[in-house]
Amino acid sequence: MVRELGYNTISEVLDSWEALRRIENYEEQAGLLLFRRLFDKSPRAKLLFGFPIDLDVHSDTIKNSRRFKAHAMYLIQMIDSSLNMLGPDIELLTEIMHALGEKHARFGVLAEMYSQMGDALIEAMTVLLGEGVMNEKVVEAWHETYGALSGDMIEEHIKYDQGE
Template sequence: MGLNVQLLRDSFALVVEREPEVTHLFYDVLFRRFPQARGLFGRRTQREQEIMLRDMLVAIIDHLEDASWLGGQLGALGQKHVGYGVTPEMYGWVGAALLETLETIAGADWTPALASAWTEAYAAISSLMQGGVQPSVG
C-alpha cells in the first residue's frame, strides 16, 4: 500500500501556512505529554532544533516518491538518533505528539483520511530511521 502523497503534501502545506511555527508547537506537545523526553535535548538551542526538524520534515515531504533519498537520509538520521540516546519506544512518543500537533493546527479540516495517511507516513519514516525495510515508500 503506497502513501497518499498528494494528501500528505496538501495537508502539510495547509498546516505550515496556518502555523509557520509548527515545530515549536510540536515540541510543546512532546514535552507536555512526555516530559521524560526533555532530558535528551540540549545540544542545540530549542530554536535551532525547531528549524532543523521543520527543514527535515519539508525535505521528507518533498521526497516522498524518492525511495533512495528516503532510505539514505532517514537511515543516516536514525543512526544519529541512536547516538542521541533515542530508543524504539520513543518513536511512539514523537509520532503521537506529531499527529496531535497536526490535528490541532488543521482543526476542522482534520479528517480520518488525514489521520491514517499521517499515521502510515510516520510509521514508514520511523521504520526507515530504525533501519527497517519499508517497500511501500516511493
C-alpha cells in the same frame, strides 16, 4: 518501508502539509507545539535537548530559548525536506532515514520515542489546521507515512543498538 506508500496516502499528507506551510511562521509554531506535545508524552525527551526533566513545557523558558526554537524549526524543515522527497527520490529518502536512525541512537533517543514524536506531530498539525483539514482519512495517511519514515529509522536504530 517508505517504498510501500501509495499515491493517495502521499497526496493526503502533502496536501495537509501544504496547508500547514501557508500558516504564518509555521515552522516556529508547529515546532514549538510539536515539542510541547512530545515533552508531555515523554518527559525523558527533555533531557536529550538539554532541559531539566522537571521543566514546565508550557512555560516561557522553552518558548524563549533560542537553541530550542532553532531546533524546533530545524525539525519542521527536515520534515518538509523529507516530504518533498516522497515519490521520485524514495531510495535516497530511505538512505537518509537509515542514517538519521543511527544518529538518533547515538544521541540516546529510545526506539519508543519515534511513535511519540509521530503522535506529537499529528496532534500539533490538528491543533494548527483543525479537524476540517486533519480529518480521519488525513490522520490515517499521516500515521501510515510517519510510520514508514520512522520505521526505516527504527530499523537502523536497532542495528546500531545491536552493534551491527
